[in-house]
Amino acid sequence: MEGGFDFAIILESVPYLAEGMVLTFQLALLGISGGIFFGTLLALCRLSPFAPLSFIAGSYVNFFRSMPLILVIFWFYFMVPLIVGRPVGGFWSVTIAFIMFEAAYYCEIMRAGIQSVTVGQVYAGQALGLTYRQNMQYIVLPQAFRNMIPIMLTQAIVLFQDTSLVYVVGLGDFLVHADIVANRDNRLMEMFTTVAVVYFVLCLLGTLYIRRLQRKLAHE
């Protein structure tokens, strides 16, 4: 590539890249919050004494965990508009794909979290006359969430990295915007290196924060 490393092109495209980064963050945040919400529900189903319910939740988790995320994105990208009956835009199809996919992983995390709460706590709640719902809501889940915060955040970083896969359906996230600039100006080296550095710094900051949090939780 002529002219060595061209920093000007990076500076020029900062606004365009930032626009992509906004979409990346939107996808990640929706995926994480939706994933945790449905993942928790799935975990409750999975641990339910009612066998069919726990079987369905288990099958759901195994199903999504054996599929590549790219294939899940393709499935939903084509299926959601067909089910809804009108075009809904790639963003929502992909968001649903992420939520459904991540719910399977968060389910496993929450299941471990719920199981990490000692049985004595559950019995104590029952002894106080709490209903199943109250027991879960006030006793078990708050502790489960707290125990699993570092692992949930680690999974959040994984999801944040995985949002780059929307590249395959051409949604304008950070990587796709960089890719567009790279191909327009034939500056592949500059743009992809920038993308790698930005992702690396963001994820490293997240990882370091989690490590600090873990140390803090361990001390308490």
Next chain:
Amino acid sequence: MNFSYNWDWGVLLCTVEDVDIGCIAPYFYWIVEGFGWTIAVASAAWVIAFTWGSIIGILRTLETPIWLTVPFVKSSSTFKTTVIEATGGVVLINIAWFLHGFATVYVTIFRNIPLLVQMFLWYFVLPEIVSKEAGMWLKRELPLPEYWTAVTCLGLYTASRVGEAVRAGINSITQGQHYAAMAVGLTRVQVYRYVLLPVAYRIIIPPMTSDFLGIFKNSSLALTIGVLELTAMTRQIDEYSYQTFEAFTAATVLYILVTAIVMFAMRIVEGRVAIPGMISLGAK
């Protein structure tokens, strides 16, 4: 709900071009071929991931210093840091510190960049930053450049995960075993070869299985640089026949099948190699 879609499972069985029944290409062979490439990418990448990941993991467990003695000729000054010491004519360099540091940096880098971005770095950026001849070789002369790029990328990426598993496995073995091995006079290499690794590899069968399945699923990312593996082939069938969901279903079934077989097989392996009286991390 307006689910207007004409199912036609027949397209999956197209083996010859026959326009009358909607087969404009041998879709069946496409799927077989795509599946073959998926397996080829995943297994080659696993070889890299397993060997390189084991090395990385072992390096990350080096805690005690390994002093490398270098003759020191020039001056007789004395200095001391935690990793390099110079006293009376020799320099001692703690190579364990450097190896440990290298492995930690490696894992940090490979775990914090999205795999897809790594794929692009290997495929688009690497040929530009190496010397001209090497770049030309990567682009022109290397047979199956997309395949080998995908294999290298996936292998080195997964190695960082395998490394973490190996480290966790070794660290989960009680220090007593380590000391006992040293007490009977084993060298450090022998301690790893005969005491730590045989136990560690047994313990980490479950996370290693999921790392392998990770490589198998992540091989679908190779489609972004043009490897026609299973997911890419189903996309191609979709573009040719518009039978999107039949093609996706075929791929989904194959992925699930392989995952189920691998998990089943590894559970048997885990039971077979289990050390009596030891409860491994993953066994229930």
